Amino acid sequence: MLQLNGVEVEDTFAEAFGMTAARLVVTAETPGWAREAAVAATGYAASVIGCDAEAGIEQELPASDTPDGRPGVTLLFFAFSRDALQKALINRVAQCILTCPTTSCFNALPIDPARSIRIGGNLRFFGDGWQISKLLDDRRFWRIPVMDGEFLCEDVFGTVKAVAGGNLLILAETQTSGLRAAEAAVAAARHVPGVILPFPGGVVRSGSKVGSKYKALKASTNDAYCPTLRGAVASELPDGVNAVYELVIDGLDLAAVERATWEAMLAATKNPGVRRLTAGNYGGKLGPFHIHLRALIESRAEGG
Amino acid sequence: MFKLTLHTPSPIPLDLDGITPQRVAGLSAIEVAKLTVLHGNRTEPLGEFFHVVSSSKLPGVNLHFAGDTRNVKGIGARMTEGSIYVENDVGMHAGAIMTGGRLIIDNVAGDWLGAEMKGGYIEVRGEAGNQVGAAYRGSRRGMTGGTILLRGSAGDELGLLMRRGLIIVERGCGEFACASMIAGTVVLLGGVQEGLGAGMKRGTIITNHEPSLPPSFRFACEYRPSFLPLLSAKVQQLGIDVPKGMVEPVRCYRGDLLAGARGEVLVLLQ
Numbered sequence: 076m077l078q079l080n081g082v083e084v085e086d087t088f089a090e091a092f093g094m095t096a097a098r099l100v101v102t103a104e105t106p107g108w109a110r111e112a113a114v115a116a117t118g119y120a121a122s123v124i125g126c127d128a129e130a131g132i133e134q135e136l137p138a139s140d141t142p143d144g145r146p147g148v149t150l151l152f153f154a155f156s157r158d159a160l161q162k163a164l165i166n167r168v169a170q171c172i173l174t175c176p177t178t179s180c181f182n183a184l185p186i187d188p189a190r191s192i193r194i195g196g197n198l199r200f201f202g203d204g205w206q207i208s209k210l211l212d213d214r215r216f217w218r219i220p221v222m223d224g225e226f227l228c229e230d231v232f233g234t235v236k237a238v239a240g241g242n243l244l245i246l247a248e249t250q251t252s253g254l255r256a257a258e259a260a261v262a263a264a265r266h267v268p269g270v271i272l273p274f275p276g277g278v279v280r281s282g283s284k285v286g287s288k289y290k291a292l293k294a295s296t297n298d299a300y301c302p303t304l305r306g307a308v309a310s311e312l313p314d315g316v317n318a319v320y321e322l323v324i325d326g327l328d329l330a331a332v333e334r335a336t337w338e339a340m341l342a343a344t345k346n347p348g349v350r351r352l353t354a355g356n357y358g359g360k361l362g363p364f365h366i367h368l369r370a371l372i373e374s375r376a377e378g379g
Numbered sequence: 380m381f382k383l384t385l386h387t388p389s390p391i392p393l394d395l396d397g398i399t400p401q402r403v404a405g406l407s408a409i410e411v412a413k414l415t416v417l418h419g420n421r422t423e424p425l426g427e428f429f430h431v432v433s434s435s436k437l438p439g440v441n442l443h444f445a446g447d448t449r450n451v452k453g454i455g456a457r458m459t460e461g462s463i464y465v466e467n468d469v470g471m472h473a474g475a476i477m478t479g480g481r482l483i484i485d486n487v488a489g490d491w492l493g494a495e496m497k498g499g500y501i502e503v504r505g506e507a508g509n510q511v512g513a514a515y516r517g518s519r520r521g522m523t524g525g526t527i528l529l530r531g532s533a534g535d536e537l538g539l540l541m542r543r544g545l546i547i548v549e550r551g552c553g554e555f556a557c558a559s560m561i562a563g564t565v566v567l568l569g570g571v572q573e574g575l576g577a578g579m580k581r582g583t584i585i586t587n588h589e590p591s592l593p594p595s596f597r598f599a600c601e602y603r604p605s606f607l608p609l610l611s612a613k614v615q616q617l618g619i620d621v622p623k624g625m626v627e628p629v630r631c632y633r634g635d636l637l638a639g640a641r642g643e644v645l646v647l648l649q
Binding site (some may be wrong): 140144210227 | 609610
């Protein structure tokens with residue numbers, strides 16, 4: 076068992092998976108409307124177990140940092156494949172960004188033609204023949220006439236091979252102390268660029284395990300970490316732990332997920348009532364990315 | 380890099396179509412002087428008219444033209460890469476059908492500047508003649524890509540039948556600018572004359588003077604086009620003072636109704 080700020084840290088690893096990701100910049104007349112579009116577009120996107128994508132708000136941008144000089148937000152979306160990502164994004168941009176007052180939507184990743192997806196180019200048909208294409212420096216944009224003027228959306232968006240499912244479990248004395256620690260951990264992780272925490276508020280209260288006694292279910296409650304089942308199942312909970320919260324971290328690359336995990340660990344262990352940190356994995360047999368908690372502690376302790 | 384100084388001007392036009400950076404790459408000055416050009420209906424060596432010397436006075440410029448080149452046609456025509464700088468006036472067809480590279484003309488350009496160009500960048504620091512970026516007679520495609528920047532004014536039929544690309548004119552243009560335009564973006568600062576956008580099918584004309592449009596255009600609305608800030612940034616990159624009106628609401632006119640009304644004329648209000 077390791078230690079961080081006086082809190083036990085299990086010498087284990089989080090097992091993460093490769094997914095395909097896209098990054099969008101959504102701008103609007105005000106930060107408020109950009110946020111409205113962002114919240115809507117990244118809603119119902121907690122897990123690809125039951126949603127078409129995992130998504131979240133990466134960061135808010137001041138007007139000076141956006142392509143059109145208006146306030147904006149960056150959004151990250153993750154899916155199992157480019158096709159799935161494109162399909163999810165077409166639906167989300169169409170229903171949640173196109174519909175939102177004053178918004179525009181831009182790509183925020185380098186374009187590799189072999190790995191790009193077409194968003195504006197698929198939405199343009201909403202213009203019913205009145206859409207206008209504008210090509211500026213090899214970037215094509217579609218201007219779609221709408222009732223408040225026009226919706227501007229970039230034709231093609233880049234994608235990258237990304238990392239999803241980084242995780243951290245916070246084992247706490249009480250629900251309250253666990254939740255406070257989780258909130259702090261989420262806030263710290265969200266400062267890391269290139270990362271989202273797709274679950275509500277960034278926290279999972281219902282971590283899952285693979286499989287179920289019910290053949291139709293792919294996943295079921297993580298009974299080893301359910302405090303009410305201690306004594307009835309093979310529990311992983313040490314004495315004194317009465318609540319567990321999980322953070323799930325998706326990032327554009329492994330380094331971002333590692334850094335976010337570390338920031339979350341640091342923040343969580345500074346909260347009273349946290350007894351232990353651990354992470355979830357499948358024995359290393361499923362996911363190609365292993366984020367070892369020991370390595371995070373040791374490399375950061377050395378100033379790495 | 381070569382400096383070509385016209386030592387024997389001629390009243391008969393000299394056509395330099397084909398004397399491009401890609402053509403002279405790897406050649407010596409003597410070999411460049413032996414390249415042939417059209418002098419009227421005759422083929423003559425370039426050296427009959429130009430002194431050709433290697434020069435590194437202008438870094439990054441592959442061909443530097445000096446002397447009285449006002450009657451020299453086709454400078455930069457069909458160029459695909461590299462950079463050409465012309466000290467004085469040039470004749471017709473400068474930069475015509477070019478697909479890449481940079482052509483800088485420090486004075487006045489003749490007619491058909493950048494006609495049917497597909498890519499690259501042309502800058503004229505003085506005025507330009509007629510049919511800038513236009514389609515040749517009988518052709519259905521004018522300029523299809525690239526950027527033309529005119530620091531002075533332009534003549535008639537600028538952007539005729541244009542099919543994409545960007546033209547910016549700082550000091551006004553003549554009649555029938557963007558006539559029958561199929562696509563593209565033209566920014567006309569400093570005034571426009573009759574026939575603007577006549578017959579245009581699609582494309583965008585931006586002007587900071589209220590134009591006298593054909594009767595087949597209709598006022599649509601005042602609004603703030605979402606793409607204008609992106610275009611403003613591009614204009615600013617080119618070293619032009621962005622008119623304040625490019626970031627404010629504009630007056631939008633749709634036309635030409637005779638050609639489907641998918642074109643737009645945006646009038647900057649400030």
